[in-house]
Amino acid sequence: MRTGVVRKARMPRRLPLLGHAVSFARDPLAFISTMRHAGDVVKIRVGTQDLYLIYKPALVRQVLTDATTFVRGIQAERTKVLLGNGLVSSDGDFHLRNRRLVQPAFHRQRIAGYADVMREEAEAMVARWREGGQIAADDEVMQVGLRVVGKTLFSNAFGVEAVDEVVRSVPLVLDGVGRRALDPTGLLQKLPTAGNREFNTTLQRLRDVVDRIIAEYRASNTDHGDMVSMLLRATDAETGEQLTDLQIRDEVITMLAAGTDTTANTLSWILHVLGERADLEARLHAEVDSVVGDRPVTLADVPKLEFVRRLISEALRLYPQAWVLARTTTVPVRLGDTALPAGTSMLLPIYALQRDPAVFPDPTTFDPDRWDPERTNQAMKPSFLPFGAGRHQCVGEAFAWTEAAITLAVIARHWRLCPVPGKSVEINSLATLRPTQLPMTTHLRNTV
Ligand code: HEM
Known part of the structure; x- marks a missing residue:
C-alpha cells in the first residue's frame, strides 16, 4: 500500500x-x-x-x-x-528508431514465410535420428535454432556460407557472453587467456562473414525476402533515414545472440519434462495426431495446438531465458x-x-494446465514476463512461439525421446538457463 x-x-x-x-x-x-x-x-x-x-x-x-x-x-x-549498438544493447532515441526499422522483419506475414524454414529444419533434424539411437537433445534443438535464425536472416545462395559460420561460431560466442554476464568486475574478459582469444577470433570471423553478405546483398540490389534484405531496405517513415551497414551487422549479430539459444533452451526443457512425464507426452501426441495427422506441420496448425501452447508457457515460466x-x-x-x-x-x-508461490501455487511443479484459460487469473499476467515488457519487449516473441510450436509438433508426430538413466539434468544459469546436459534416446512412436 x-x-x-x-x-x-x-x-x-x-x-x-x-x-x-x-x-x-x-x-x-x-x-x-x-x-x-x-x-x-x-x-x-x-x-x-x-x-x-x-x-x-x-x-x-x-x-x-x-x-x-x-x-x-x-x-x-x-x-x-x-x-x-544492436537493439539489445541500445537505449533512448537511437533504440527507438532502430526498433521501428527492425520490427517489420517480425511482422506476422514475415513469420509465415519463416515458418517453412522452421518446419524444414525440424524435419531435417528428425530425419537424422535412428531408432534406439542416443542424441544430445539440447545440441539438436540448438542446431535447429541456429539454422532457423541463420536462414531467415540470409536465405539466398550467398547465405549458405554464412549459415555454416553461424552454426560454428554462435555457440562459442554465446558461451563467452554467458561467462561475461556473470563476471562481476567486467575485467575477466580483458585478460589475454586462450578462452578470450578464441572468443575474439570467433566473433571477428562471424562479423567478417556478415559484413561480406551485407556487401554482396547491396551489390546485387535484389530483395531475397529475408531479414537482411528487409533491414537493407528499411526506411524511417518520418525522417527517411536507413540503417548503415554497421548497424545492420550489429542487428544481425544481436538476432543471432538473442534468438538462438533462448528458443532452443525452452525446447530442451520441454523435451526433458516430456521424457519424465508420460502423461504429458501422451496428451501432446494425441493433440498432434488430431490436429496435424499424417501431413507436414503448417503455420495454420500452430493456433490449434492448445496443449503445445500450455507446454511452452510453462517452460517459459519455470525456465525464463532472461x-x-x-x-x-x-x-x-x-x-x-x-x-x-x-x-x-x-x-x-x-x-x-515466476516462481512466487502466492501467484503460482506449487511453483516448482511443471503444470501446463495452469495455463488453461479457465484456471488463469488476474495475478498471473503481471508476474509472467518471459519476454519482458514495454519498449524493449522481445521483438522476436512471435518468432520464438512459432519456432517452438512447429519444432515440438514435428518431433511429436513420430518420435519419443526418453531420458538416459543415471544422467541428472540441472539448471545451468549463465546468460540464459540451459540444462547442464540432455542425453536422450530416440524411439519411433509406433515401436514403443
Ligand atoms: C524463448 C525465446 C525468447 C525469449 C524468452 C526472449 C526473451 C527476451 C526478453 C526478456 C527481452 C527483453 C530484454 C530487456 O528488456 O532488456 C528480449 C529482447 C529481445 N529479443 Fe528476445 N527472447 C526470445 C527469442 C528471441 C528471438 C527468436 C529473437 C530474434 C530472432 C529475439 C530477439 C530479441 C531482440 C532483438 C531483443 C531486444 C529488443 C529491444 O530492446 O527492442 N528474441 N528477448
Whole structure:
C-alpha cells in the first residue's frame, strides 16, 4: 500500500567486504529466490556497489515500461562489446528508431514465410535420428535454432556460407557472453587467456562473414525476402533515414545472440519434462495426431495446438531465458515507497517472480494446465514476463512461439525421446538457463 512515507529498502545480512557477491555468484537463482522474503525492493551490496532487487510485479512493470527513467545502463555497456549498438544493447532515441526499422522483419506475414524454414529444419533434424539411437537433445534443438535464425536472416545462395559460420561460431560466442554476464568486475574478459582469444577470433570471423553478405546483398540490389534484405531496405517513415551497414551487422549479430539459444533452451526443457512425464507426452501426441495427422506441420496448425501452447508457457515460466533483467535510473525516482537516486542499478528477478508461490501455487511443479484459460487469473499476467515488457519487449516473441510450436509438433508426430538413466539434468544459469546436459534416446512412436 502507498503510505506517502519514503522508506529505505531492507538490506539483508552480508559479508563485510564482499557484501552479497559470494552468495550471488555461488548460486544466483537460489539467491534471488531467497531475497524475495526481504521485501518488495531489496538493497544488496555486490563488492562496492549497491544494487536493488525489485520483487513487486507492479514496480517491475513500472521499471520496464518507463524506458526513459530506467535504461539498460551497465548491462548495455557490457553487451556492446559483443553486439555493438544492436537493439539489445541500445537505449533512448537511437533504440527507438532502430526498433521501428527492425520490427517489420517480425511482422506476422514475415513469420509465415519463416515458418517453412522452421518446419524444414525440424524435419531435417528428425530425419537424422535412428531408432534406439542416443542424441544430445539440447545440441539438436540448438542446431535447429541456429539454422532457423541463420536462414531467415540470409536465405539466398550467398547465405549458405554464412549459415555454416553461424552454426560454428554462435555457440562459442554465446558461451563467452554467458561467462561475461556473470563476471562481476567486467575485467575477466580483458585478460589475454586462450578462452578470450578464441572468443575474439570467433566473433571477428562471424562479423567478417556478415559484413561480406551485407556487401554482396547491396551489390546485387535484389530483395531475397529475408531479414537482411528487409533491414537493407528499411526506411524511417518520418525522417527517411536507413540503417548503415554497421548497424545492420550489429542487428544481425544481436538476432543471432538473442534468438538462438533462448528458443532452443525452452525446447530442451520441454523435451526433458516430456521424457519424465508420460502423461504429458501422451496428451501432446494425441493433440498432434488430431490436429496435424499424417501431413507436414503448417503455420495454420500452430493456433490449434492448445496443449503445445500450455507446454511452452510453462517452460517459459519455470525456465525464463532472461531470468534477470538489469536497469539503471537516469534521474532520481520513487519506486513504491523507496526513493532511488539517479544512477541506481537494479535487477528485475524474473525467475523469482515466476516462481512466487502466492501467484503460482506449487511453483516448482511443471503444470501446463495452469495455463488453461479457465484456471488463469488476474495475478498471473503481471508476474509472467518471459519476454519482458514495454519498449524493449522481445521483438522476436512471435518468432520464438512459432519456432517452438512447429519444432515440438514435428518431433511429436513420430518420435519419443526418453531420458538416459543415471544422467541428472540441472539448471545451468549463465546468460540464459540451459540444462547442464540432455542425453536422450530416440524411439519411433509406433515401436514403443
Ligand atoms: C524463448 C525465446 C525468447 C525469449 C524468452 C526472449 C526473451 C527476451 C526478453 C526478456 C527481452 C527483453 C530484454 C530487456 O528488456 O532488456 C528480449 C529482447 C529481445 N529479443 Fe528476445 N527472447 C526470445 C527469442 C528471441 C528471438 C527468436 C529473437 C530474434 C530472432 C529475439 C530477439 C530479441 C531482440 C532483438 C531483443 C531486444 C529488443 C529491444 O530492446 O527492442 N528474441 N528477448
